[in-house]
Amino acid sequence: MNITTGRFSSTQVLEGDAILAAIEQSLAMIEFDTEGKVLWANDNFAKVMEYEATEMAGLMHHQFCTKEFVNSPEYLTLWNDLKSGRPFQEKILRVTKNSRLRSFEATYTPVFNKEGQVQAVLKIATDITERENATIKVTNELQLMAEHLLKRAEDGVSSSYQIASAIDKVVKESDDNMQGLQILEHKADTVRKTTKAIREIASQTNLLALNAAIEAAHAGEYGLGFNVVASEVRKLAKQTELAAKEVNSNLEGIAAQVVEVTKGIKRVQTVISDSQLRTGQAVDEFMSIGQAALQLDNQAKVLGDLL
Known part of the structure; x- marks a missing residue:
């Protein structure tokens, strides 16, 4: 220079x-x-x-x-x-x-x-033969990977839908059980009211039998037969009252069990509702994966066409 x-x-x-x-x-x-x-x-x-x-x-x-x-x-x-x-x-x-x-x-x-x-x-x-062959190999592997990923995503979506369907059935059965419990509770309440009425009738009957016994005592020997009838009526009224109490006690036990079962079903419904939400999110995720896999597959095919 x-x-x-x-x-x-x-x-x-x-x-x-x-x-x-x-x-x-x-x-x-x-x-x-x-x-x-x-x-x-x-x-x-x-x-x-x-x-x-x-x-x-x-x-x-x-x-x-x-x-x-x-x-x-x-x-x-x-x-x-x-x-x-x-x-x-x-x-x-x-x-x-x-x-x-x-x-x-x-x-x-x-x-x-x-x-x-x-x-x-x-x-x-x-x-550039070696480079092209290597690129084609990578492209083919990429496409196979995309197809496999797409298939797995589709399987995941299908399984999620099956789970969602099963959960829907459980929800329906749970709702039916809740309705059945509500009907049972309503009927138990009706029986309680009927039992209460029976107890009141028994109490009135017992009072009437007592009055009849008093009147029979006033009648002396003429009222002995009537006194026997009044005594039997009092016994019957007493048995009726005891039976009514026992029925009422059983109904209270049933009612308590209904309340507990209802609470359990409501807890299950809460869990089911959460499961539905999570299943929906899983379906969305699988759909996103499927779309990404499809896009990857399309890009691999475009790259293959360019080669």
Whole structure:
């Protein structure tokens, strides 16, 4: 470098042939005429395509392409554009001598003569087969993972719905039991009222029997038979009152049990209500997972299509 001018001297400027030689050593290169016939290829390109460099001259471009590409409108467009002087740069798929597929990042550059006409096409390529294969493998694994995740999410949603359905049945049965207990409590209350009425009747009957005994005593020997009847009536009234008390006691016990069962059912209903809420949240979570898995699956498919 010239210190006084701050510029590179002419002796340090690289010549075009030297630059081309450096590129040729590191990249795969091949040159075609405007009809697609190979003019020459370097060792890098020949090696990747499983040829010897000396045997590639005279081969046609379409021999390195898949039949699908050669028979497509895109192939004709490619060469028409190149003949018109338009370069082409893209990721491509090519077929080796032994019919193996290789992936390249390639640039086709038209070469012009002094008159500005295209006389040849230079192709510079980088072999990306291993990278593409690794990417495809990761994409396929990603898609399988997404499909598996989606299936698990769908199973989770289905199971959650089954749990929710079972909980709904329990809720219905619990509501039916509550209604049954309410009916039982109502009937017990009715029986208590009836028992109370019986006790009152028994009390009145006992009072009447007592009055009858007093009157029989006043009647002397004429009231002896009536006194016997009054005595039996008092016994019957007493038994009725005792029976009524026993029934009432049993009813109170039933009522206490109904209250406890009702409390238990209400606690169960609280637990069920909480379970319904949590099941609903689980369904929402599974749905979110399913949507994320579906989105992941779609993205994997899009990536696969791009490859």
